[in-house]
Amino acid sequence: MDRFDNSPETALRWYDEGKSAALATVVETWGSAPRRVGAQLVIGGDGRIEGSVSGGCVEGAVIVEALEAIDEKEARLLEFGVSDEDAFAVGLACGGTIRVLVEPIGSVLPEAMLRELVDARAGREPVIYEVNVETGQRALKRDAYPQRVRMDRSGFEEDGKTFVAVHNPPLRLIIVGAVHIAQALVPMARIAGYDPAIIDPRDAFASDSRFPGETILTDWPDEAVAKLGLDVRTAVVLLTHDPKLDDPALESALRAGVFYIGALGSTRTHAKRVARLTEAGFTKAQIDRIHGPIGLDIGAADPSEIAVAILAQMTAVLRGKA
Known part of the structure; x- marks a missing residue:
């Protein structure tokens, strides 16, 4: 619908x-x-x-x-x-x-x-x-x-x-990392029909002034996603660049049936991420569900353009496009 x-x-x-x-x-x-x-x-x-x-x-x-x-x-x-x-x-x-x-x-x-x-x-x-x-x-x-x-x-x-x-239930977007890209992505996602939630234990980032009127959780990411729940109508986007923050939520997302997982970072950063997850016992098939570097390759440069690339990739995955 x-x-x-x-x-x-x-x-x-x-x-x-x-x-x-x-x-x-x-x-x-x-x-x-x-x-x-x-x-x-x-x-x-x-x-x-x-x-x-x-x-x-x-x-x-x-x-x-x-x-x-x-x-x-x-x-x-x-x-x-x-x-x-x-x-x-x-x-x-x-x-x-x-x-x-x-x-x-x-x-x-x-x-x-x-x-x-x-x-x-x-x-x-x-x-x-x-x-x-x-x-x-x-x-x-x-x-x-x-x-x-x-x-x-x-x-x-x-x-x-x-x-x-x-x-289907409403689409949800869980963003780990209340960073500049998230400030652009949240309103775009809301227009596209998503119910967004932002997770970041860092008070300087996760503030109402930066995300007015939005759902913000300052718990540790794995605890926060457990509170929110993960299902087939949920997309998880990881934006912190910090494995201590990204990885707990990433591991929860990989164990759940979320339809999209995207993680910010370069090809080198993603290779290190893959190595950590492999060591943690995740299979290649599970790890291959991660879109990293995140977003469609449209030459995005600034946070707003990266947000467009992320939302476009989420849409493509949701609608079954390669």
Whole structure:
């Protein structure tokens, strides 16, 4: 889903308040669409809405259909052909087709299933919502579709009737080292949808004045990452250049299933890092997960440019690009 879409939480809240609601989910779309497959719009029985399924060209029709679906207690699979002219008006290069699945809460999407989904998301547990658009069979699954979960990619299976919606926890970025690069990287990462946290036991670096409003932990790095927790939606970036600080967090990250590990330093510095980790008992396969020197090679020179290179590499790894 796009970043972290709160539509399921909103739908459940409205339902718990005694208001009817429906979830509209993009299940198929044109290549240059403003919303990805899996994006959601929640529609209240009183006409209120939150979220979106397009750049504005089909929302009105979806709302009308959703209100009718709520009244009739039925799911609807909608298909809209978007003309070149309408597509251009909402910022697209060309027209195409968008398909939207509308599911009223309670009558179609069971309240208990939605509640379980919301609880899993709150507990940072990846969960799959699977629906057969022909039979109407619905299920929540864990430890399923691992490639889709890793890629954060909802969509139809090859049978053309099983839609798989990936509900991942929000992306997190744990930065060890409250240095100049971190000051540039944190706001960039937040714009990209990450929830950042900075770890540095050095008070001169880890200060609110340097990172206003951000989560800062001044514990020793291995203790700090243990508090934060590490999972498949977490990226760990090591920026201190100091093995005493970097290595404890690095070893924790290597033992966990984080999707990205990057470590600042030259090729020589990384070779020394590899030697230390090998001596500590880590395998070559584990060590090869480290991106060091960190960031894509774009010729970055200053801290802001290095931050761009790091975020670009994180994105490439997250999306499965070499």
